Amino acid sequence: MNSAHNGDGHITATMTQYLLAMYSLRRENQPLIGARLAEWLGIAPASVTEMLKRMGQEGLVQVGRGREIGLTQRGWQIAMSTARRHYLAERLLTDLIGVEWSRAHAEAERWRFSITDETEEKLWEALGRPTTCPHGSPIPGTGACFSPHTRRLTEVEPGEEVIVERIAERAKENIDLLAYFQEHGLVPGERLHVCEASVVTGTLMLQTVRGEVTLGTAAATQIMVVPERLFGHRPTPDKLRREVSHAAS
Secondary structure, three states, rough: OOEEEOOEEEEEEHHHHHHHHHHHHHHHHOEEEEOOOOOOOOOHHHHHHHHHHHHHOOOOEEEEOOEEEEEEEEHHHHHHHHHHHHHHHHHHHHHHHHOOOHHHHHHHHHHHHHHHHHHHHHHHHOOOOOOOOOOOOEOOOOOOOOOOOOOEHHHHOOEEEEEEEEOOOOHOOOOOHHHHHHOOOOOOOEEEEEEEEOOOEEEEEEEEOOOOEEEHHHHHEEEEEHHHHHOOOOOOOOOOOOOOOOOOO
């Protein structure tokens, strides 16, 4: 599969993979630099440098003096479109086909290339106009965004009641971790009670819909939550918007 985007003959599948990674890094407020991108993708920094040169020639990115990567208007549009199709593919797999929640992200890597401009909005309508992916990330074009009250689970004080908003982008690559989250009810929309936090053992004891569970700090960091009293439901949008008003730099 060489060409990955309709109407963008020189945009390869690898380029869209890079753009999706950049989109995810931005959403996680991570520095958008070559070293972090290489770590995220699990490839050699030299390979990233070469690909960024090619993407620069295609007008997708610009690399500043401080080596920070900026997406151009075109690059940001394709990144958002790629993310939208990836999230819709995840929804298709979990909501209609019955693929395990923990495996949806990995499977969507292949399925998203089958979604075209013509089928994108029809699929979104058929899925019931979702505003988030199965892991809680807002779908671009639906108007959904992160809550201003979002915190990592590790930042919650014992005794607090919270609702899982989403799973961090980085954790979606770890199928075993997602399966553990699913088994213990640590999924978007579920209520959690933080019973105890131990600095000595680096663990959190939680009460979930499935019972008590002890979670290590590294895993807990990947769960984004909102205080129960501040958790609000996202309204259903009227249409799927594809336009982007600005570039990300």
